[in-house]
Amino acid sequence: MSLFNQLPMQWEFIISKLKSSVTVVDATSPDLPLMYVNEHFTWLTGYTYEESIGRNCRFLQGTDTDPETVLYIREALSKRQSIKVEVLNYTKSGQKFWNELNIDPIFNESGECLYFVGIQYDISERKYAEQQLQTAATSAEKTSRGQLEFIGKLNHELRTPLNGIMGMIELAGMGDMTDEQKEYLELARQSGEALLNIVNNSLDIAKLGRGKMGIEYIEFQPIKLIQQIMKTYEPAAMNKQIRILCHADLNIPDVLWGDPLRLRQVLDNLLSNAIKFTERGEVQLQVDVTEHSHEQTMITFLVRDTGIGIPSDQIGQLFEAFTQSDISHARRFGGSGLGLTICKELLGLMNGSITVESVEGKGTEFCVTIPFLSGQSILNTG
Template structure:
């Protein structure tokens, strides 16, 4: 950097001003003498002329001396500057330079002034200098260029500044250089550090993904086979022992999930969705999923919902459920008697969004005041001693806080030791266009474990005539046995393939109804096999669509998206839960049968609430054409992001009705939009899929209309 103090510049300026004043006085004296010589008076004597001549000579000598003194002063000032400075004429000849410039080009001043750059430096350097000089001459403004002098030892990085000035009516090019080697080295070091950190982050993410895969694969067998044994005839002691095994395995997976989620959040790879969902159903399902551990501890698990809860909201249901499960799970863990209550409250609406506040209250051990500020920090626990009673990674609340912040909300805790804790968090959720508050009346009292323990609608039995032919592509023997047992128990016929090549062959020619495809397989992985299958189906001679559901132990951000982009229809992460497997297979069972809706499955997800399902159907019939029109407009305008949002919105609503054919269209369209090149959308497949989706939506709305007509 240029290191010249303001005092030095002021002093040099004062010297130049004083020297200019002295030269001005000498010039005025010289002009007076010349004037008397040019117009002598008639009475002037010869002696007077002689005196004028002597005065003129003396004035000229003073002027020369002063000019020489000014030149020396200028040279001294330039030589004291800590940077190289040069002055060129229009022909490129060096007129002046300072001592730093001599050192810079490693030549004495006598070999610089009067010469051009071609006489001083190598040809490559000279050529670049000519180009930079010419830019300055043409622009008339300060021109800055960077140069790395690799021939120096060590190499030098310089910034050269050039500007055109004028003196005595002649133009000159003034230039000066600044050594920025240290700054460049610091910048390069910083860039290297950033790249190293990014590489380390990628390596960590890949390690965690591989670790997750390696742990989940055997855990899939442990959990699945334990669940199967629990469904058999056991004495109470055996059942309790196996329940303990399953609980321990679930706890281990929770730890793995916490670590993976924390890694994704820290790496900034976790995205928040904004899709329609049923908030009431989400809350009820979440409470129900935690009812068993609450009942085992003798706790009352209560859920308080407001009477005027909108039937559909927009937000990220998956992340919202994750926060609720974490907070409720903590409350149950730290409460030995009493109750755990989840409350939901609606705040005033702003535009099309409203604040929804969730409150989790417990009657547990409470949190000391000095610990309440620490519990949201990573790896922080209220009791970190070796004698602590409660386990955990110390990441659960950290993840909750980060997720709430990502959803543009806030979270806080209030607690008193021995009297329980209250965790509150609020997030802004959008209102779905056309949705109206439900009018089923207020709940007369908190739903004390009623939501959690309501018996589910039984799944329809798989009849032999309607059973599916399922291709199971899995190379792990334990997972093979588990999946075979589960699927056969559901009444389906299963063909096994233990590598990708065989799986593709069966999918192409085996007349299968559904493929459960492991992603990592020898020979040909599941993603590649699915891409080939979809390419084959796209040919005119083939046609049709074989549903493919990914099964993978990888659970990192983007894995589901990669599966859908490859042409898969759904995604199951290992260890595979039997209920989740049954749900997925049931959805595709309805799709294979040609059903437009899975009305029974939709009722099952809403706890048999037919009135609510009919209300959702009426809303979709009213909003569906608008959602489709928004998609058509975005596609016609070539707006990729708007098209993706429109597809996402449609998919989020269709899930409520189990409209699998239409959902499959949205997923294929979403994958097509994601795979396209940046910029304007290309026609062809994307618009063909949009046309197919429009036809499917007409069938969905017609089927929903029939349900409403028969209500």
């Protein structure tokens, strides 16, 4: 007597009319033959009821069906386990379709597994959409990589003549000139430096995008590096008649291991921005040791200013490439909007982080946290 001969007629009718495929397999037979398929199964697969009954479900598999998925199904059935799996099946006419297969074992009161009940859903449209999305993402990635390579090559070509122009401007400034000529030459120098900065930043973005940017772990003196950085920005602050201050934690180790070049690049970007966007008041760099052990020293760098600030609804865009908080700021203060993007990417490579707090019209504070290797960890790995 079949399973469904034992069920009330209304249940067989309901199951036969479901819009999902339902199958029942005889778990007591080694071949695991089909005992029942509903109408939706025959509609989906193209096989009639008579063509399906008594056969193992392997007849739905084809050349592109994943062998590992098939093995996973067989192992679950042998262990009498419930499973949910996506498998590529074939219709009677040879058309492929993706099947979300849900299988549950049915046990009697004695604990003997009598049946496997399967419910199948045709998920071909979803899988096709996923494949299309993956193809589009791969294509976009290739296009993006090609664009970054082009930017890198272009900017390498630009940097050589720019360096030559900057050298000629410097040589011209050594001669006798009128005040007007000096003014023009200074404007040319400032424009050249701004353009060179954009070229260098674009090169860094291209390197980061292609995974070509590396991080070093070399010995450096953090206090000495901070002093050098502050001296670099004193003239710019003096020209704008704003104060530039530095407060360094006395517990900062004399020597750390990390990438001083990339650290300087991050602080350069933050301090130059702070000075650029501050018309009055001060720019302050505060350096604190937040964690210290034989293995690692965590240092926090706070860059505060009393500048124009950032609107709260624009803070989320700060670290996106070619973005400034306001287009009018770009016209007024200059810059490519790449600096903060580079900072975030570099800090990611250094296992660091960056956050920002700002009040429009009152100032901004960037908080950078970076882990550096301590002396003991170097000795242990040497």
